[in-house]
Amino acid sequence: MKYRNKLIAVAFVTMFASSVHAENYLGLGAGLQFDLGQLTNTIVLDGLESSVGKASLTGASYFTGCAAASNPATCQTEQAGNNQDLIISEKTLDALDKSTGDMLFDNDLRGGMTGLQLTAFYESEGDNTFWRLGVQYTFKITGGHTESRLLGFKWLDQKWDYYAWQVPFYYGFKTGIGESASVYAGGGVHYYKGGWNVGGYILGDVPTYLLKTPTGPHTVISATTGQPTGGSAVNEAVRFRVTGWGFNFLVGIEKKLASGNKLFFEIDRAYSGGIDNARAESSAGQTGLAPLPSYPIAIGGWSYRFGYKMAM
Secondary structure, X not given: OHHHHHHHHHHHHHHHHHHHHOEXXXXXXXXXXXXXXXXXXXXXXXXXXXXXXXXXXXXXXXXXEOOOOOOHHHHHEEEEEEEEEEEOOHXXXXXXXXXOOOOOEEEEXXXXXXXXXXXXXXXXXXXXXXXXXXXXXXXXXXXXXXXXXXXXXXXXXXXXXXXXXXXXXXXXXXXXXXXXXXXXXXXXXXXXXXXXXXXXXXXXXXXXXXXXXXXXXXXXXXOOOOOEEEOOEEEEEEEEEEEEEEEEEEEEEEEEOOOOOEEEEEEEEEEOEEEEXXXXXXXXXXXXXXXXXEEEEEOOEEEEEEEEEEEO
């Protein structure tokens, strides 16, 4: 431990000492990060499975559901192992719409989340090397909102949100191409803090018992206790947050202007995330997952940004 700390101290002293004769810049940039939280597959393709089984719907009728069945209790009995979807994927909603002739459902499917990333940094450039210390803030600007109406009644309104702060450090190498352009690549570590939310409501009882099609979280009679369980997801608001340290690297290209300032474009990849617990507010969330479910939270990802470096 003692020797490691000495090596780190020597590295930082050397780095800052070398910057005395270096070119220094203040950089500002903005760009996009796609697939925030790595949740696109969950939102669009896979959804999220509940531990509660679907209703058998034995003897169910259109528009009256199990009420007119010869044995309503059997009609509503849970099919253990044939699990409900706690979060319905947009692919499933689209298929449900098409299976009913595009007449009953009106869906608004906005896909995964895309974020705007703002960055500011200090960069010092030496002989074919550079180091950088900065701060980045990423927040959702599009996607992450799914709505569905059945015969004009909105039975599903599901909203996702995301934010992340990152404080990255990079050390790397830079080489000139032509008279005023350079390409560069570097890696390093970053501190991160952020997470995502999901909330809204899914009234799965509505399409399940109107159309005889088990859809989303809905009320069933437990196969083990004989009591009602599950239910629709109402006023859900799950919030996951993580902090920690991760790794990052970037590649970029820059163009030096006559003023001495620079324009740049770069691609950044950050690896960071963790596991967090959050409170499920709805009955469907508490019975289908847990009162305090755990979930892996991804903060890193690919970012693509443009910016401007001002000579100091």
